[in-house]
Amino acid sequence: xxxxxxxxxxxWIVVAMAMAVFKHDGVDGVFTEPCxxxxxNCTALVSYTAPANSTLAKxxxxxxxxxxxxxxxxxxxxxxxxxxxxxxxxxxxxxxxxCNCINGTRQSNSTIYxxxxxxxLSVIAGTTYQDLITYQQIAAANGxxxxxxxxxxxxxxxxxxxxxxxxxxQPVVYLAYxxxxxDSIANISADFGxxxxxxxxxxxxxxxxxxxxxxxxxxxxxxxxxxxxxxSVDSGLLVAEGGYELTAAKCVQCICTDAPQLRxxxxxxxxxxxxxxxxxxxxxxxxxxxITTSPSSTGCDVTSCNYEGYLPGNDNAIISQxxxxxxxxxxxxxxxxxxxxxxxxKYPLPPAAPTPGPTSSTSGAPAxxxxxxxxxxxxxxxxxxxxxxxxxxxxxL
Numbered sequence: 001x002x003x004x005x006x007x008x009x010x011x012w013i014v015v016a017m018a019m020a021v022f023k024h025d026g027v028d029g030v031f032t033e034p035c036x037x038x039x040x041n042c043t044a045l046v047s048y049t050a051p052a053n054s055t056l057a058k059x060x061x062x063x064x065x066x067x068x069x070x071x072x073x074x075x076x077x078x079x080x081x082x083x084x085x086x087x088x089x090x091x092x093x094x095x096x097x098x099c100n101c102i103n104g105t106r107q108s109n110s111t112i113y114x115x116x117x118x119x120x121l122s123v124i125a126g127t128t129y130q131d132l133i134t135y136q137q138i139a140a141a142n143g144x145x146x147x148x149x150x151x152x153x154x155x156x157x158x159x160x161x162x163x164x165x166x167x168x169x170q171p172v173v174y175l176a177y178x179x180x181x182x183d184s185i186a187n188i189s190a191d192f193g194x195x196x197x198x199x200x201x202x203x204x205x206x207x208x209x210x211x212x213x214x215x216x217x218x219x220x221x222x223x224x225x226x227x228x229x230x231x232s233v234d235s236g237l238l239v240a241e242g243g244y245e246l247t248a249a250k251c252v253q254c255i256c257t258d259a260p261q262l263r264x265x266x267x268x269x270x271x272x273x274x275x276x277x278x279x280x281x282x283x284x285x286x287x288x289x290x291i292t293t294s295p296s297s298t299g300c301d302v303t304s305c306n307y308e309g310y311l312p313g314n315d316n317a318i319i320s321q322x323x324x325x326x327x328x329x330x331x332x333x334x335x336x337x338x339x340x341x342x343x344x345x346k347y348p349l350p351p352a353a354p355t356p357g358p359t360s361s362t363s364g365a366p367a368x369x370x371x372x373x374x375x376x377x378x379x380x381x382x383x384x385x386x387x388x389x390x391x392x393x394x395x396x397l
Contacts, residue, residue, distance in 0.1 A: 004364035033163045035101035042164035044108060045074060045175040045221065045240060045392055048133055050087035057083035062128070063095045064111040070096045073244045079253075079268060080147070094175060094240070099162035110140070111158040121147050124156070131178045132160055142395040163218050167198060170258055172220035173240035179215045184208065193222045193241055193259075224256035224263075229319050232309020244338065248310040248318050251275035252288060255338050264307035265289030265336050278318040288320055293330040300330035 055235050060083065068083045074094045087093075097108040101211060113124060119145070121135035139147050141159040150156070163174035175192060185208040189196045200208060203217050226237035234247045239256040246253055246267060254264040265278050266288055279288050286292065286305035294301045302325050311317035345370060 021283035033106040033165060034104060034163060034285060035106050035164070036104070037101065039101040039106075039164070040236075041101070043096050043173065044160075044162035044164070044240065045173055046097055046108075046160050046162075047177045048093045048095050048132075049130060050089060050091040050093065052089045054087045054089075054091075055083070056081070056085045056087065059087070059093060059095065062099060062111075062113075065096060069246050069250065073246065074240065093097045094243075097160060097162065099164050099174075101163050102159070106162050108160040108162045109157050111160065113158050113273065115150050115152055115154045115156065117152055117351070119150065119152075121150060124158075129158060131200050132216060133158060134178055137161075152192050154277045156216065159218070161218070163220075167220055169327075169366065171223045171238055173223045175219045177217050177219050177242075178351075179211055179213055179217060183211065183213075185211055188217065188219060192219050194220050202331060205220045205302060222259035224244075224254075224260050226254070226262055228307070228309030228310070232319055234309050235314050248307075249275070251279065251318065252307055252310075253338060254307070263338075265338060267333075268337065279320075282318045282320045284322050287336065288318070289334070289336055291331070291333055293333065295330060296326070299326050299328045301325075301333065302327050 046063070048063070049057070049188060051210075056068065056077075059065075060071050069079065071077075072079060072081055074096045098110040099106050099108050099109075102109060113128070115124075119128075121138050125131065125133050125135040125138055135147060137159055138144070138156060141157045143152065160176055162176065166172060172194075176190075177188065179188075185199055185205070188194075189199050196208070198220050199217060200206070202220065203215075205211065222241045224239050224241065226234060228235045228237065237245065237247060237254060239245045239254055239262060241256050241259040243339050244253050244255040247264075250267055252264050252267070252350055253267040254262055256262055266275065280286065281288070283306060287302065288305050288307045291302060291304040293303075304323050306321050307322050308319040308321050315331070
């Protein structure tokens with residue numbers, strides 16, 4: 001019994017420490033990550049399920065993604081995939097957004113929406129952006145006093161909550177995910193490769209069975225982080241597992257298939273000018289990402305040409321380095337072509353039948369017809385056991 005009590009105390013300490021970095025607003029239950037004016041920006045992800053008659057270009061336009069390659073990379077699509085690709089209803093996408101520090105909290109302000117006929121703030125929040133945001137958040141971000149009055153053609157900032165803070169044990173990219181009927185913490189965590197304990201603590205959920213439909217979870221997706229030269233423009237490159245990112249004026253494709261190991265190779269189009277001359281390591285015939293092996297008496301001598309970033313002000317001033325090592329066995333020589341299409345489909349996977357589903361949230365009850373109905377994007381606030389309240393509050397406050 002004492003051992004169990006000790007484990008419970010340790011668990012609550014972890015929860016409280018996480019809440020001190022990733023907290024919930026006590027007024028509207030919205031996930032927030034505190035930040036300061038010196039905090040750097042990062043790339044975060046938001047989830048989106050394709051409606052009827054949707055294309056990659058329409059999704060990019062809806063979320064303000066100016067570079068279609070970043071959307072392709074986040075979803076591991078072949079680089080040759082056209083922006084006009086038709087999506088099937090239910091296709092799941094991860095959409096990259098820029099996460100900034102605004103008024104002391106992390107928000108994405110890279111999405112600008114133009115109001116069309118029939119829109120209300122509630123429709124924009126709940127239908128257009130699929131409950132990733134509340135209508136109150138949109139109103140606050142745009143200085144709207146009367147939530148019933150928006151004009152056709154008006155441009156609105158859509159401030160998705162987001163996160164940038166790394167976890168202690170691994171680099172991550174945060175994904176905003178609205179809970180669907182039939183979801184569980186277990187299947188959400190498994191679908192995105194996250195640890196259940198991290199999902200619970202980051203979102204202030206004590207009991208996994210308390211998960212509510214419509215809650216927007218911040219899911220820490222494992223990522224690969226660059227260890228490039230500190231002088232390079234992309235020294236802090238972070239790529240979510242199951243995707244890639246183009247860098248160095250799109251000459252180099254950095255891939256994360258097995259976090260946290262980042263692999264960088266020439267992009268399929270980079271074997272033509274202006275990239276070709278800069279993709280070989282100095283004094284070597286090897287191209288970035290290429291390795292050679294030679295069996296030896298001590299195992300296997302391996303020589304590789306590693307990408308180390310590119311210099312400011314010159315996208316083609318690529319830094320590379322020849323690295324020699326000895327391995328016990330000769331590794332399989334990787335291909336310099338990665339550009340593999342991933343199937344588009346209904347992802348995440350449906351939950352297994354035995355897993356308990358979330359309960360319905362009452363926070364999404366419609367308001368009177370004269371006002372927009374609140375979005376159901378809300379978070380569960382844990383009800384702490386009385387003997388741990390002082391401990392949690394001491395750490396959290």
